[in-house]
Amino acid sequence: MSSLTRFGGRLAVRLQSLTRPQVIVLIAVLAVVAGIWTAAATGHQGLATSLVAVLMLAVLLGILHLSRWMGGLHRANQAAHRDLRTVVEQMQRRVVATVEKERLTAGDRHQELHRTITKGLRQYGHGTDLLLRAQSREIEAMFQLFAEFTPRAPMPSSGDFALNPTELLDLLHLVRLRSPRLVVELGSGTSTVWLAYALEKTGGRLVSLDHDEEYASRTRDMLDAHGLTAVAEVRTAPLSDLSVDGKTYRWYDVEKLSDVRGIDLLLIDGPPAATGPDARFPAMHALESRLAPIATVVLDDANRPDEQDAVRRWLENVAGLSAEPRLLGRHAVLSYSRSGSRASAVPA
Template sequence: MRSLRSLLRPLLVIGAVAGAAVLAVPVALGALGLIGWVDAAALVLLGALGGAVFVLALGLLLLRRTVNRLATSVSTVMDTHSRRVAETLGRDRLEAARSMDGVKERLTHLRDHSLPKLTREVTHAITVQGRNDYEQQVAWTELREHLGTPTFMPPLRGWAASPDVMRLLVREIDRRRPELVVECGSGSSSVWIGYALRRAGGGRLVAVEHDARYAELSRALVASHGLEDVVEVRTAPLTEFTSGGEEPEDGAEGAGGGPRQWYDTSVLADLEGIGLLFVDGPPEATGAQARYPAVPALLPHCSEDVVIILDDASRTDERALGDRWLAENPALRRTEEAAEKGAHVFTRS
């Protein structure tokens, strides 16, 4: 539009000057008396009309040229924009294709490698879990039938000992008929051991528990089965433990890097002639090799034919502390029993 205006402006000036000159001729002729005033007026009107027509035609011509240039410019811009859009879409399409190729490769790898491996691992885990569940159910059934227990018995597995370890304990009680059984920890296992001792016709169990509230719950559980004459639950808070007055070895400290914590040995000072020692506490969370002190603290109070059963022996800590027991007590021998959570049996040679 600006270019149209710039063209029209000088043309209008020229047209106005030329028109004025043309219109001045009839007026001059009229003034000189060469033509009449009516004829002069008619000539002026005709000249003005012709000038207007000329200017209009010229303006239309210029407008057409401007419109043509504008159309050409718009077409050029549209072509450029279309080309850029096409190039952008082409790049996006290429990137999308490459991305899809990557996805296909990952899916192929997942199908050919990851999924078969995961399937094998899941199948193995399910198989192992199924076998464990079956074996524990068999052990539970054998325990119930052997001990003739009531219908409602405290559950095993999880935090409690598994049925296969409890079956091992009952077998040793039947075989050796110990007068005193000591259990590090308390709970469901205390009731089952109590029934085993009652069936064996003698002996008693002292279960040691560091948590006062849990000890009360264990006593209530024992009482609900009428086993107070066979099972005693003692509360023994965790205190600093050193063997023979020596400091704990490096790497064997309790949780947080402090001294090892174990049951207050003063609570156990009166125990003598321990025939069966079941080590199932303190909990692992109380410190590294938390169950190690059981042998240095209680072995001097055990009978010569004592049997020591360590639960959770599949854990690294339990295996390490078992190795220490053997190194520090050459007379001890270890037998590994197949159990859900691992069980090591120690006897004197």
């Protein structure tokens, strides 16, 4: 009894979930079945047979409809399957392309890194080679300097802020050849001591300017230690404003050289570049009138852009100034001949 109740309950639930067309079809089938049963019971065999035929036709149509519906479902399923396969294939292709691209990029990067490392190693080797050659040049120059002079006290270091041995050698060669009676140096230091030794031999005098009292005092102490104070003196000349062609520069106080006339050799190695742009450019403007009629001008660090520019402007604007061939070092040598003086008077 209870299983019949459960069956009834389940049937009721199923019936409630039917769609409207399904309910209509069910009612129609039930009506035909009821008609067949009633016709058979009342002896109307012909009607019962006709209703059975109608019922069978309806069942046949139902089966046809069902098979068409299932065919559509199958086709839709196949289309969905095809779409899914296309999407999967596209994704596979994309993944393969991305992996290939990354592989090629990694290969390129590897090659680039290899090239950079190879280039770096070559440059390093080249740089080391250049450094070694430069060092040997400086060592050779140092031997020649000490072969020429025997210092009476330890010599201060060369290089860095001071002139290199090659420049000192070239400078002292000029002093030996030209025997200047008066040398003015802008920027004191190691070069002051070497110049003083050279002038002691040739009978000249050196006035060195330094904008910094501390460095001026160190150089004075060195001159004192080497017994060269009779040949060379260091004057402290703080930087002050100097106007050249409408532009203001920081340059030595020119008053400190007010008693100086007839400079045979001018060595420009100051003020330091850190004091301002074109720091050494004003030298010719400030001191041309104090040069001897025939003089030599040496500018250190002539490989730097500011100094190259200064030399170019001096050669363009200072009458009687011309560039001389240089033997060694990174300085420029210029010869000066005031108009009316005979340039040939400058010894080789």
